Amino acid sequence: MTDRTELMVAALDSRPDGIALLGSDGAVVLWNRAAEAMTGYAGLEMLSRPTPTSLEPLLLGPELLPAMPSVFTRQSGRGALVETRHKLGHVVQAMVQRVPLRDALGECIGTAVFFHPAQSLDALPHGETGNDEAEEVQASQAEMEERLQAEYEDFARGGPPVGVLWMRVDQAEALRKTHGAAAIHTMREKVRHALARGLRPGEQMGRWGDGEFLVLAHERNAEMLAAHAQTLVGLARTADFRWWGDRISIGVSIGAAQAGDDAKETLAQLLELAHQAMEASNDAGGNRATLAARRQECLPS
Numbered sequence: 069m070t071d072r073t074e075l076m077v078a079a080l081d082s083r084p085d086g087i088a089l090l091g092s093d094g095a096v097v098l099w100n101r102a103a104e105a106m107t108g109y110a111g112l113e114m115l116s117r118p119t120p121t122s123l124e125p126l127l128l129g130p131e132l133l134p135a136m137p138s139v140f141t142r143q144s145g146r147g148a149l150v151e152t153r154h155k156l157g158h159v160v161q162a163m164v165q166r167v168p169l170r171d172a173l174g175e176c177i178g179t180a181v182f183f184h185p186a187q188s189l190d191a192l193p194h195g196e197t198g199n200d201e202a203e204e205v206q207a208s209q210a211e212m213e214e215r216l217q218a219e220y221e222d223f224a225r226g227g228p229p230v231g232v233l234w235m236r237v238d239q240a241e242a243l244r245k246t247h248g249a250a251a252i253h254t255m256r257e258k259v260r261h262a263l264a265r266g267l268r269p270g271e272q273m274g275r276w277g278d279g280e281f282l283v284l285a286h287e288r289n290a291e292m293l294a295a296h297a298q299t300l301v302g303l304a305r306t307a308d309f310r311w312w313g314d315r316i317s318i319g320v321s322i323g324a325a326q327a328g329d330d331a332k333e334t335l336a337q338l339l340e341l342a343h344q345a346m347e348a349s350n351d352a353g354g355n356r357a358t359l360a361a362r363r364q365e366c367l368p369s
Contacts, residue, residue, distance in 0.1 A: 084224070084334075085184040086162075088127060089169075092178055094119070096127070106162070106185065108155030122153035126164060127181055149186055161186040192216070193339050195236070195277015208275040212282055215272055219284060220335045223327060231293040231326040233283040233300065234342040235263070238319040238354035240279025247311055252279065255309050259318055262307040266300050290326035290359055297324040297357035305355070319355030321346050326360075 077098065080087050086103035088096055096119070099111040107123060119127050154160050162183045169178040194209055216232075223230040237259055244252045256279065263281065267273060276282035283300075287293040304320040323346030325338050333341075341360035349358045 085182055088114075088181040088183075090127065090179045090181065092176065094128075097178070103183075106154075106160065106183070107152070120155075122155070124152075125150045126152040126162060126183060192336050193343055195234075195280035195282075205275050205277065212272070212274040212276065212284070215284060216335060216339075220327070220338075228286045229288055229327065230338075231285040231287050231290070231324065232339060232342045233285060233293070233297050233357075234276065234323045234325075234339070234346040235281045235283070235300070235304075236277075236321045236346055236350060237279040237304075238321055238350065239316065243316070244278075251311050254311070255307075255316070255318065258307040258309045259304055259320065262303050263300055263320075266296075266303045268296070287326070290324070293324045293326050294357060294359040297322045297359075301355060301357050321349035321354045322357035323347070323349060324357055324359045 080098065080100045083100060084102055086106045087100045088103055089098035091097050095116050096114040097116065099114040104110055109120065148164050150162055150164050152160050152162060163186050164181065164183040167180045168176050169180055171177050192213060219230055237256065240252055243255060260281065263273060267283065268285065271283055271285050273281055273283045285293055285296060287296055301320055301322060304318055307318045309316050309318055323342040323344065325342035325345060327338055345358040345360040349356045
């Protein structure tokens with residue numbers, strides 16, 4: 069029968085992010101495979117041995133590094149951005165979170181350190197952002213990124229299913245050219261309110277580009293996500309958008325992508341699948357939704 073320690077080690081080795089468990093004396097007692105891949109240091113080189121100087125920014129908290137304040141350059145809900153060094157000498161930027169471990173009496177018995185490459189956060193594909201409302205779009209993108217990362221990490225640990233809907237207003241670019249920024253702003257708000265009526269409890273929608281939105285969904289499977297996307301296509305058409313007395317018809321192109329049960333793809337790859345499916349909807353004439361991977365197109369209703 070497999071003992072608990074072996075099960076725990078196997079579970080931590082399966083995680084895509086680096087994980088180090090430190091004893092109360094700061095010595096490493098567990099170093100998973102992702103940590104090995106990211107730093108170049110094998111587990112046998114780390115266990116119960118002094119921490120290599122090059123890894124101190126990664127494993128030691130900023131309060132223990134008074135002479136090295138620059139290694140912690142940014143703090144957020146996702147952790148601290150640090151610069152450490154690979155065994156081969158090159159710089160590695162990582163997002164790091166440290167969690168104290170306590171026994172039943174509340175005594176600190178060690179620390180868990182979770183880390184992953186910072187570029188995995190910054191490489192998420194986004195929609196195009198112009199100059200009109202760049203700060204507003206970027207703030208929305210940052211908020212959505214935080215939620216996406218948290219929800220996807222929860223899903224990878226066995227949490228609720230995760231799907232994304234990447235939406236583009238078909239008329240956005242043409243409207244900008246013919247009527248200017250004020251018209252596209254009004255149209256976008258009309259579309260946003262229409263789409264919001266179709267969101268499920270717990271879903272979040274945010275701007276992902278000038279004329280683009282992203283929805284974080286929790287449908288049970290890809291087929292249900294595709295059906296949800298088609299419902300939103302229909303709702304977008306109900307947006308009553310008028311400009312200088314003329315009613316302008318609205319349509320959206322949606323790309324739907326559902327995370328696989330094994331969560332093998334990264335979040336960036338999932339978003340890229342949704343983006344490609346959205347482009348397929350747009351190329352087919354817009355006003356439709358396309359399910360990523362299998363390209364199962366939802367016909368306009």
